[in-house]
Amino acid sequence: DTGVSQNPRHKITKRGQNVTFRCDPISEHNRLYWYRQTLGQGPEFLTYFQNEAQLEKSRLLSDRFSAERPKGSFSTLEIQRTEQGDSAMYLCASRTNYEQYFGPGTRLTVT
Amino acid sequence: AQKITQTQPGMFVQEKEAVTLDCTYDTSDPSYGLFWYKQPSSGEMIFLIYQGSYDQQNATEGRYSLNFQKARKSANLVISASQLGDSAMYFCAMSVNSGNTPLVFGKGTRLSVIA
Numbered sequence: 157d158t159g160v161s162q163n164p165r166h167k168i169t170k171r172g173q174n175v176t177f178r179c180d181p182i183s184e185h186n187r188l189y190w191y192r193q194t195l196g197q198g199p200e201f202l203t204y205f206q207n208e209a210q211l212e213k214s215r216l217l218s219d220r221f222s223a224e225r226p227k228g229s230f231s232t233l234e235i236q237r238t239e240q241g242d243s244a245m246y247l248c249a250s251r252t253n254y255e256q257y258f259g260p261g262t263r264l265t266v267t
Numbered sequence: 268a269q270k271i272t273q274t275q276p277g278m279f280v281q282e283k284e285a286v287t288l289d290c291t292y293d294t295s296d297p298s299y300g301l302f303w304y305k306q307p308s309s310g311e312m313i314f315l316i317y318q319g320s321y322d323q324q325n326a327t328e329g330r331y332s333l334n335f336q337k338a339r340k341s342a343n344l345v346i347s348a349s350q351l352g353d354s355a356m357y358f359c360a361m362s363v364n365s366g367n368t369p370l371v372f373g374k375g376t377r378l379s380v381i382a
Contacts, residue, residue, distance in 0.1 A: 200372070255314045
């Protein structure tokens with residue numbers, strides 16, 4: 157068990173570009189969550205999956221954001237036409253019982 | 268809707284002393300879970316301790332204990348024998364519906380341990 161992994165760890169992009177992040181959960185965990193954390197705040201929920209089904213999306217998830225979890229394994233989060241306000245830490249977590257285990261996060265900077 | 272309130276933006280504690288980090292919550296769901304996470308400067312969220320709303324006893328995990336007062340809707344984290352490595356951001360969070368919903372986090376408390 158290597159824990160939750162996320163790639164890349166850091167991403168710098170220019171406004172208007174598309175970016176994609178990947179999350180690999182702990183293998184036996186069927187639930188996978190995406191959160192966004194801005195400076196000085198706690199993480200805020202974006203979306204989550206049970207196996208391959210996307211069960212809930214936050215109102216924070218504009219139509220520029222899309223997430224997938226094909227085959228119920230890894231997940232990707234794509235942001236299209238990035239804006240400076242998208243700069244944040246994007247955290248992925250997975251769970252099987254009650255506690256959620258987080259990955260190291262992807263820090264996105266939009267210039 | 269659920270809400271977590273952490274009223275202490277920053278706390279200082281002397282090494283080897285105990286410290287209490289405050290957390291109050293609000294929900295109308297009778298079945299919920301309360302969590303504490305530690306976030307060092309590296310950014311990773313580290314799970315510390317969990318308390319279920321129906322648990323009769325306060326949760327403990329090593330040097331961490333959760334002071335759960337249901338009537339007051341508080342779930343304070345107590346860290347005993349503080350160590351320099353405890354310096355970090357600490358977040359209180361909750362999930363309802365028997366822990367099946369996404370976590371709602373507070374704004375966090377920055378703990379600094381002084382030698």
